[in-house]
Amino acid sequence: xxxxxxxxxxxxxxxxHYSATSPIAVCPLPEQLVIPMGQHIGAPAEACVAVGDxxxxxxxxxxxxxxxxxxxxxxxxxxxxxxxxxxxxxxxxLPAVVIKTDGxxxxxxxxxxxxxxxxxxxxxxxxxxxxxxxxxxxxxFPTHVKLSPPEDKKxxxxxxxxxxxxxxxTADHRxxxxxxxxxxDGIDILRKILGIERAVxxxxxxxxxxxxxxxxxxxxxxxxxxxxxxxxxQGAEKQLIDAxxxxxxxxxxxxxxxxVVVQNVGTAAAVSDAIRxxxxxxxxxxxxxxxxxxxxxxxxxxxxxxxSFLVEQCGGLHGEPAKIIMGGPxxxxxxLSLDIPAIRGTSGLLIFRQEDLPKKLEAGPCxxxxxxxxxxxxxxxxxxxxxxxxxxxxxEANAYNALDCIECGCCTYICPATLPLVxxxxxxxxxxxxxxxxx
Amino acid sequence: MLAAVLSLGGIxxxxxxxxxxxxxxxxxxxxxxxxxxxxxxxxxxCGACGFPGCSGFAKALVxxxxxxxxxxPGGSDTVHKIxxxxxxxxxxxxxxxxxxxxxxxxxxxTEKYRYLGLEDCNxxxxxxxxxxxxxxxxxxLGTCARVCPFGAIxxxxxxxxxxxxxxxxxxxxxxxxxxxxxxxxxxxxASTHVLCNSHDKGAAVxxxxxxxxxxxxxxxxxxxxxxxxxxxxxxxxxxxxREAAQVLEKCPTRCIRDFSTGYPEGSSFPPPTVxxxxxxxx
Numbered sequence: 001x002x003x004x005x006x007x008x009x010x011x012x013x014x015x016x017h018y019s020a021t022s023p024i025a026v027c028p029l030p031e032q033l034v035i036p037m038g039q040h041i042g043a044p045a046e047a048c049v050a051v052g053d054x055x056x057x058x059x060x061x062x063x064x065x066x067x068x069x070x071x072x073x074x075x076x077x078x079x080x081x082x083x084x085x086x087x088x089x090x091x092x093x094l095p096a097v098v099i100k101t102d103g104x105x106x107x108x109x110x111x112x113x114x115x116x117x118x119x120x121x122x123x124x125x126x127x128x129x130x131x132x133x134x135x136x137x138x139x140x141f142p143t144h145v146k147l148s149p150p151e152d153k154k155x156x157x158x159x160x161x162x163x164x165x166x167x168x169x170t171a172d173h174r175x176x177x178x179x180x181x182x183x184x185d186g187i188d189i190l191r192k193i194l195g196i197e198r199a200v201x202x203x204x205x206x207x208x209x210x211x212x213x214x215x216x217x218x219x220x221x222x223x224x225x226x227x228x229x230x231x232x233x234q235g236a237e238k239q240l241i242d243a244x245x246x247x248x249x250x251x252x253x254x255x256x257x258x259x260v261v262v263q264n265v266g267t268a269a270a271v272s273d274a275i276r277x278x279x280x281x282x283x284x285x286x287x288x289x290x291x292x293x294x295x296x297x298x299x300x301x302x303x304x305x306x307x308s309f310l311v312e313q314c315g316g317l318h319g320e321p322a323k324i325i326m327g328g329p330x331x332x333x334x335x336l337s338l339d340i341p342a343i344r345g346t347s348g349l350l351i352f353r354q355e356d357l358p359k360k361l362e363a364g365p366c367x368x369x370x371x372x373x374x375x376x377x378x379x380x381x382x383x384x385x386x387x388x389x390x391x392x393x394x395x396e397a398n399a400y401n402a403l404d405c406i407e408c409g410c411c412t413y414i415c416p417a418t419l420p421l422v423x424x425x426x427x428x429x430x431x432x433x434x435x436x437x438x439x
Numbered sequence: 440m441l442a443a444v445l446s447l448g449g450i451x452x453x454x455x456x457x458x459x460x461x462x463x464x465x466x467x468x469x470x471x472x473x474x475x476x477x478x479x480x481x482x483x484x485c486g487a488c489g490f491p492g493c494s495g496f497a498k499a500l501v502x503x504x505x506x507x508x509x510x511x512p513g514g515s516d517t518v519h520k521i522x523x524x525x526x527x528x529x530x531x532x533x534x535x536x537x538x539x540x541x542x543x544x545x546x547x548x549t550e551k552y553r554y555l556g557l558e559d560c561n562x563x564x565x566x567x568x569x570x571x572x573x574x575x576x577x578x579x580l581g582t583c584a585r586v587c588p589f590g591a592i593x594x595x596x597x598x599x600x601x602x603x604x605x606x607x608x609x610x611x612x613x614x615x616x617x618x619x620x621x622x623x624x625x626x627x628x629a630s631t632h633v634l635c636n637s638h639d640k641g642a643a644v645x646x647x648x649x650x651x652x653x654x655x656x657x658x659x660x661x662x663x664x665x666x667x668x669x670x671x672x673x674x675x676x677x678x679x680x681r682e683a684a685q686v687l688e689k690c691p692t693r694c695i696r697d698f699s700t701g702y703p704e705g706s707s708f709p710p711p712t713v714x715x716x717x718x719x720x721x
Contacts, residue, residue, distance in 0.1 A: 091551075091567020336552055336567060360555055390557065420556040427562040 003205055005229035006239040008377040010410050012167050012232055012330070014206060018289045018296040019170045024178055026300045027313050029101050033075050033304035034341040035061065036088050036096040040140040042068035047097050053080045056108035058280050061097050070132040070142045074099055075282040075302035077106040087340050089326050089333055096341070099304070111278040121193045124275060128193075131274035132281045132344075136266030137161060137172075137235065138327050140345040143267055147193050149256040155194050159244055160187060160201040162210065162265040163228060163235030166328025169348045171285040172265050174298045176203070176210040179269055183214075184221050186268030189275055194261060200224045201265070202240050204231075232330060233408040237262045239377050251404050266347075281344060286310070290325075292351030294318045301342050308338035310349055322354040330409040364417040372411035372421060378404050382411035386421045389428030394435055397428040405429065470501045472524050479520040481512050485588040487610030500525060508532055512589065512608030534627040536607040537614060541577040541621050542634045542696065542703040544597035548576050548648040564618035572647035575636035577621050583613035595705030604630075604698060604711040629680035630698040630711075631687070633658075638670040652694045661686040 038044035045062035055061060055074040062072040078101040085093040116124060129144035149155055160183070164172040176183065187199050201218065203211050205227050215225040226244050228234050238249045240262060247258040255262055263271075266284060273279045282303055289296035294315030301310060307324070311317060325332040326346055342349070372382040380401055388397035402425055411421040476497040484492035488509040490499055499505045500521060507521040508530050515531040522529035554563050554570035560582040563569055569578055579598030591606035592613060602613070604627065614622045621636045633652055637644050641653030654671040665683035666673050673695075675683045684697050696703065701710040 334552070390559070423556040423562060423566075427557065427559070427565060430565060 003227055003229040004243045005231055005234065006242040006377060008375060008379065008410070009231045009233060009239070010375045010414055011230060012413060014230070015167045016170050016173070016206070018168065018291075018293075019287050019298055020173060022170075022174075022297050024171075024174050024285055024298045024300055025313075027302070027305060027310065029076055029103065029105055029302070030305050030309040031101060032081075032306070033078075033099045033101060033302060034086050034096050034306065035072060035075065035099065035304040036086065036094055036341060036343055037062050037072065038088065038090075038094055039072065039303070039343040039345065040070050040134040040142055042066065042070075042142055042145075044095065045069060045072045047083050047095065049080050049083065049097060051080055051083060054078070055080060055099060056106055058108040058111050058282060060280075061099075064129070064132075068142055068145055070129060070134055070144075071280075072097075072132055073280040073282050074108075075304050076101045077104050078102040087336065089335060089340055089343060089346070091333075091336055107279070111280075113276045113278040116189045116192060116275050119275070121195065124189060124193050127278075128271055128274055131270075131279070133267065133270050133274055134281070134344050135264055136270060136284060136344070136347070137264035138166075138331065138345050138347045140343075143263065143271070146256075146261055146263070147190070149261070153256045154259055155196055155256060155261055156198060156259045157245060157261075158187070158190055158194060158196060158199040159240060159260055159262045160199060160223075160265055160268055161235055161237075161240055161262055162201050162203045162207075162214070163240060164207070165204060165230075165232045165235040166330055166332075166347070167232075168289050168350055169287045169328050170289075171287045171298055171347055173207050173210055175265055175269060175285050176207070176214060180214060180217055182269040182272040183265050184217065184223065184268075185272040185276065186263075186270070187223055188221070189271050190261075190263060190268065197222065198224075200226050200244055202226050202228050202234075202244050204228050204234055206230045232410065233377055233406070236377065236406055236408055238406070251401060284344065284346070286342060286346050287348040288314045289348065290350040290352055291356045292318055292321045292353045301346070303344055304341045306338070307335065307340050307342060307349055310342065311338060311351070317351065319353040319355075321351045322357055323350075323352040325350040325352075330413065331407065361418050363419050366417055366419060369416060371414045371416065375410040375414045377408060377410065378406060380405060382421045382425060383419070385428060386419065386424040389424045389431075392431065394428060394431045397425075398432045402428050402432060473497045473501045475524050476500055476521055479513075479517055479524070480510060481517065481608070483512060483588045483608075485512055485608070485610040485612060487511050487608070487612070506530065511535070512610050514608070535609045535624045536604050536627050537602050537609065537611065537622050538604075538625050538632055538634075538698075539577055539583075539600045539602055539622050540632065540634055540636045541575070542599060542650050542694070543571075543573060543576045543648040544579065544595060544599035544703075544705060546597050547650050548573055549646075561616070561618045569619070573637050573639075573644070573651065575619055575621060575638065576648065576651075577636075578619065582616050582618075583622060586612045586616050588612065593707060595703075595707075597705050599703060599705060601702050601706040601708060603702075603708045605708075626677050626680070629675065629677050629683075631675055631680055631683040632696060632698070633666075633673045633675055633694060634696050634703065635672060635694045638672050640671050644671075650692055650694050653692055655691060657689045657691065658683075658686050658695060661689050 043065040047062045049061045056077045059074045061074050064071045078099045081100045082098040086096040088094040133143040134140040241260050288310050297314045324335040366383050385397050385400045385402045405425050480493040488496045490496040507518045518531050519529045549572050551572050560578045560580045581594045584592040591603045635652035644651040652673050659666040662682045665679040702708050
């Protein structure tokens with residue numbers, strides 16, 4: 001098979017065996033849903049319900065603020081019991097709407113589906129926005145913004161991201177095997193909005209069953225499937241574009257610069273639901289896995305379900321948890337506790353025990369081995385940028401293109417001195433951005 | 440041989456003459472006062488005066504565009520000397536020193552999570568608002584100690600910044616870099632401080648720190664002149680700091696400390712000798 005890829009990157013053990021063969025199971029309804037107002041990149045939504053309001057599943061509970069923002073909907077029917085700051089996956093207290101579920105899980109009957117063939121591109125885009133759809137790969141960038149390139153940018157290719165290069169996660173893999181109809185339908189809608197024909201699904205070669213299935217079904221629908229080398233971060237937007245089209249997105253620009261729009265397979269499926277059924281984004285597939293979980297599973301979860309409830313559904317904890325990660329192990333966010341809700345970007349929940357974690361060695365000095373430079377998929381010099389970041393030499397860090405760092409974690413993973421490279425670069429990026437804003 | 444000596448010697452003489460002429464003709468006039476001032480300045484180039492280093496400050500002083508009192512590290516001695524050189528009247532402010540308003544080290548205050556990243560308070564603060572449950576406590580990763588030009592800040596083994604009242608010159612560099620704003624300027628002769636920076640309610644503070652202010656108001660009740668309580672945090676009113684020392688025993692969490700009896704636990708600094716301000720004569 002002709003496997004394409006990008007230069008750089010590395011291959012951590014993929015550890016997908018925990019959950020790869022477990023079909024998507026529907027997670028039961030928890031008693032309480034905590035739905036944060038900030039679940040996407042951009043301005044947080046603003047709550048438009050009050051304590052005591054009765055809401056139906058799919059009903060609008062928060063409105064978007066600005067163009068780069070999306071509305072938020074109730075994930076089940078019930079009563080609003082609190083609108084207050086709650087612990088967010090970011091580790092801070094942020095505004096949230098708390099719903100006490102009534103067990104009926106009854107959809108809002110004003111939600112109406114439509115035939116995409118009868119709607120114009122703009123109407124489709126407005127429906128996608130109203131449904132609160134964001135990138136489901138984990139970055140949660142509002143989808144309607146990606147679908148609105150400026151007039152002068154000519155788009156010719158739609159890439160559907162089914163790579164799932166993060167170790168442990170299998171949610172997209174299962175979705176491709178079980179829900180390919182919805183994915184293809186979403187692709188057709190996205191192609192109609194963009195007014196293009198060419199669509200390619202990129203899948204890593206460690207999912208041969210998905211490649212085989214989608215290639216077969218895609219042939220009849222004019223959708224190509226490209227098998228990709230198993231390498232991290234193959235699913236990062238710019239690396240995926242490089243691998244599939246050979247085009248490199250210039251520094252500081254977006255994929256539309258090279259005529260490409262990338263959407264995750266989960267996003268395509270959510271787009272189909274939003275148009276055909278009129279259903280907003282209130283649930284997603286997430287992988288609950290890791291050696292600290294008794295029965296790793298792929299679950300269809302409602303947004304706002306507490307992580308502790310997800311753990312219960314997977315047979316409970318296996319031993320004492322030492323590290324809880326939301327998302328994948330490379331780019332996911334470590335959590336303070338299990339009393340935190342799952343959000344739109346929750347692609348997985350990983351639990352590790354103390355014995356599964358590497359023994360943290362004291363960070364040593366950089367030995368100039370250059371492994372981080374070889375691994376960096378953006379071709380940056382992570383150790384140099386980190387050294388400048390550590391010394392608060394922001395102009396120099398910026399001159400080394402710190403802002404192009406995608407924070408994939410390859411450099412930290414490979415560093416034999418166990419230096420916190422990504423954290424230091426992220427710190428430098430924060431400083432550079434703050435400086436740019438003040439000037 | 441002779442030709443070589445003569446020609447090289449000749450070149451030497453001509454060049455020397457040219458240099459001599461140039462030195463006279465292009466001489467840059469330096470105000471002798473500038474050199475004299477540079478002599479008395481501490482020479483730490485700390486930047487507390489707001490000028491780029493001591494020489495920049497000396498130049499500005501000679502120009503008359505600034506006042507001698509801006510050199511806080513030099514203290515009143517230096518200010519008087521500069522004033523003498525410039526022939527102006529010395530105006531000195533009351534000397535101030537920085538103090539870390541926290542004694543909740545790793546043993547006394549609880550952690551939200553174990554931080555393993557970059558040894559820098561600003562970097563740690565960016566991750567879920569810092570690893571401590573207390574929103575205002577010292578993170579103890581030493582960012583202030585690294586910027587101190589005078590070596591006046593130490594980090595105890597249990598992770599708490601302590602500032603020596605004898606070494607601190609009041610340049611305020613540490614205050615500028617602290618992400619938690621836990622360092623405050625205080626009069627040098629005030630030795631009693633409320634070492635807490637949490638504005639949370641008492642019940643919350645009790646949960647995460649053994650030595651935090653719980654705003655019980657006992658200090659204010661016993662010395663109403665010397666304390667004020669704002670947003671669940673007691674503070675010494677420094678104009679009346681002498682009265683403040685009298686109620687140390689009343690504080691249930693012992694978050695009020697008199698530095699003349701020693702620094703917070705774990706510090707290697709010897710107890711400071713607190714200068715006594717001469718009584719005002721009317």
